[in-house]
Amino acid sequence: MNEKELIEILSSKIKLVRSEFNYNQDEMANILGVSKKTIVQIEKERQLASWTIIVTFASLFRDSTIIQRELGEEDIVYFLQTVARKNIDLKDKQKWMNQSLWKVIDERNGYILQRHVITHYYRIINQLGQRLFSSFYKKSAVRHFNEMVKQDLED
The missing domain is CATH 3.30.720 (Signal recognition particle alu RNA binding heterodimer, srp9/1)
Known part of the structure; x- marks a missing residue:
């Protein structure tokens, strides 16, 4: 998996995680250090989150069952470190997602x-x-x- 794939996967989960923790868009924006407009754009899939937003998001919400289910990883920080440092490339993403x-x-x-x-x-x-x-x-x-x-x- 590389940064781009992780960004795509987790950008689509921001709204779900926000709901999981009962935050509104203003609160989520404040937690992630971005504007509400940015959160709205990401949630409506008009833009992807930046790598910085994804790292912050996954780190702060690493206890989310949605993130853990999506990544299959309990220690999200180590996962992020590995992706950032090694840019692991998966040729068959679908195979990885199903195993x-x-x-x-x-x-x-x-x-x-x-x-x-x-x-x-x-x-x-x-x-x-x-x-x-x-x-x-x-x-x-x-x-x-x-x-x-x-x-x-x-x-």
Whole structure:
């Protein structure tokens, strides 16, 4: 995914997220640091949000179920960093949108080590889906995963 694709995806979600949090257009404009006119233009799909607006929007509303569902990412800031720094290019966007974004690397004793298929970001979650650890570094994630499993076995 690159910046342009992310802008297109999230620009179309601003109105939904605004409604999700019960903000009016004036309040959303104030939160994002733009004019109400800009919000209206984006919501009516007359213009796309700028990269700066999208980064602000996704960061401030990272707890939005709409954004999380759309991106499949719980830590939106890391996702934004990866897109901005690496400009990941997906050839088949539709395929990406229809697949799970988290690949299970290992699963033991109720701990699940996963890798995000786009950002290559690693996380360890429990069976309830609660994140216990996260890192961009595989060695670190594997080490923590093994330590958690070992500690659990010893208890």
